[in-house]
Amino acid sequence: MPGLDRLHGRVVERILGALVELKGPEAVTTLGGDLGRLHHVLDVEDVGPLRDWVIESLRGDLLALAVQVGRWALGWTHDFHVDDYLILRINFPYALARYAKASAENPGIGRVSPAVRPIAAARRVKNPVYDPSAYHRDHPPPAWAHGPHLDSWTGHSRDGFNIWWAIGDVPPEAGMVLYPQLTDAPLACDRRSLYLAAGHPLPPPTFAPLAAGEMLVFDPEILHGTHLNVTDRTRVAISLRLNTARPTFDPASFYAREFWRTAGDIEAGRLDRIIHLKREDHLASDAPDPVRAPTLRAAIAPTQVDGALVWITLDQPLALGERIAVALNDDRRLMLVRAQDGLRALDGACPHYGLDLMDGGVEAGRLYCPGCAIGFDMATGRSSCADLVLRTYGVRETADGVVIALNEAGPTAPR
Ligand SMILES: [Fe+2]
Structure with missing residues (x-):
């Protein structure tokens, strides 16, 4: 030009x-x-x-x-x-x-x-x-x-x-x-x-x-x-x-x-x-956009909490790429994800604005905040900003679900 x-x-x-x-x-x-x-x-x-x-x-x-x-x-x-x-x-x-x-x-x-x-x-x-x-x-x-x-x-x-x-x-x-x-x-x-x-x-x-x-x-x-x-x-x-x-x-x-x-x-x-x-x-005559209050996506509740161990019953194991939210008793929400390299348990909210990461897109092992678009590595919880990190938790599959260890960090490198 x-x-x-x-x-x-x-x-x-x-x-x-x-x-x-x-x-x-x-x-x-x-x-x-x-x-x-x-x-x-x-x-x-x-x-x-x-x-x-x-x-x-x-x-x-x-x-x-x-x-x-x-x-x-x-x-x-x-x-x-x-x-x-x-x-x-x-x-x-x-x-x-x-x-x-x-x-x-x-x-x-x-x-x-x-x-x-x-x-x-x-x-x-x-x-x-x-x-x-x-x-x-x-x-x-x-x-x-x-x-x-x-x-x-x-x-x-x-x-x-x-x-x-x-x-x-x-x-x-x-x-x-x-x-x-x-x-x-x-x-x-x-x-x-x-x-x-x-x-x-x-x-x-x-x-x-x-x-x-x-x-x-x-x-x-x-x-x-x-x-x-x-x-x-x-x-x-x-x-x-x-x-x-x-x-x-x-x-x-x-x-x-x-x-x-x-x-x-x-x-x-x-x-x-x-x-x-x-x-x-000068109002537009076409129908206005639908108005909706924000809603958190459905989360499952633990079947048992035993100290720092959170037991979750699942009807069937998570499929590759599938995510579910877990609501803890203290209002905290976690997210379980079946990533390419294994099951992960991470914080369910972005540490920036606290938005529900269940809404965010996933690509090549990264989970993107649905608000500020920061990408978190699903294996480590890290983003490119040292101040904005998702906590990861130890997670193990059981016969009928998973158990999350809140006092253990998840794997820091892909397994
Ligand atoms: Fe704009």
């Missing part, structure tokens, strides 16, 4: 310029041009001001880029809509972000143009059901990861396209994850988190690593989320959004992206023109 590399260079330049303003010129020298090291020179609390500075100084160029994607990548020759809400996503490594202050900004928050901010603030709705901090288990916002969702659940039109532009390199374990196998599957939103309700089995995630400057353009009605950044690098990306026609909003969503521009206005340089599409006047 013409001019893409040049604009990428300007974004990096503006980030470095903001860094000089916030931290002084020596910060840029220390960074050495490697955005993945931003967390070495920038405090997580400074990310918000940096994003403001970069987005506002390049708003016109970024909107023009969005139009170009519509024209060049999607082949749209008609006039279409471009979201005024722009996001510069700067995600510090989880190992650092988890210690940020609770007041620090969520990297997924964007900015509308300054001219419409007072209207946007006045239109903000507080929904008593929506409670992101409960889902995110009191992690500070910089350590949040988006669980799987459709964008229409979060105030977008169903006929949009997302542009996800890597400003720095985006490794698989810090990028988008998608579940294209579930396109057209009935999916229920948990209105407390606006993510997929628990109880839906997921396939393994499809990762979307990108080199700096590369762009993913995708239909955000494909189930997608972001991988918790468990790398040791800061992830920097920009999100933009297009809509082929005038956007309409899911009536089940309390929130809507209301401020838009047209491709024609942007191409004509009319950057002072912003269209306000009030949610209540």
Whole structure:
């Protein structure tokens, strides 16, 4: 796409310029041009001001880029809509972000143009059901990861396209994850988190690593989320959004992206023109998504607990790849899995948000969290993040089931 590399260079330049303003010129020298090291020179609390500075100084160029994607990548020759809400996503490594202050900004928050901010603030709705901090288990916002969702659940039109532009390199374990196998599957939103309700089995995630400057353009009605950044690098990306026609909003969503521009206005340089599409006047007429509260998947109870030994009766031995949840008396849930190399007993909840791993996909000996997409080795319980590990337990098959030894670790290497 013409001019893409040049604009990428300007974004990096503006980030470095903001860094000089916030931290002084020596910060840029220390960074050495490697955005993945931003967390070495920038405090997580400074990310918000940096994003403001970069987005506002390049708003016109970024909107023009969005139009170009519509024209060049999607082949749209008609006039279409471009979201005024722009996001510069700067995600510090989880190992650092988890210690940020609770007041620090969520990297997924964007900015509308300054001219419409007072209207946007006045239109903000507080929904008593929506409670992101409960889902995110009191992690500070910089350590949040988006669980799987459709964008229409979060105030977008169903006929949009997302542009996800890597400003720095985006490794698989810090990028988008998608579940294209579930396109057209009935999916229920948990209105407390606006993510997929628990109880839906997921396939393994499809990762979307990108080199700096590369762009993913995708239909955000494909189930997608972001991988918790468990790398040791800061992830920097920009999100933009297009809509082929005038956007309409899911009536089940309390929130809507209301401020838009047209491709024609942007191409004509009319950057002072912003269209306000009030949610209540632009509701989609199709049936809203099914709403469902999250449910834990069925678990079996032990037939006997003898100290640290948990006895479980099974009608038949687990087949290869089969999983069952075991509910202990103290609310803990374990998971039994017949892996390629033997039976395993592991914690049944992801140590990050506590989500039920029974919903997660399995591939090549790895079990993926259905929320943050971290992959756990089923033999060892380890992930690529030293802070996020599943405990494994000793397990042995008996004549009519299994016995789990809670005070023994499972095998640390495949048997
Ligand atoms: Fe999304």
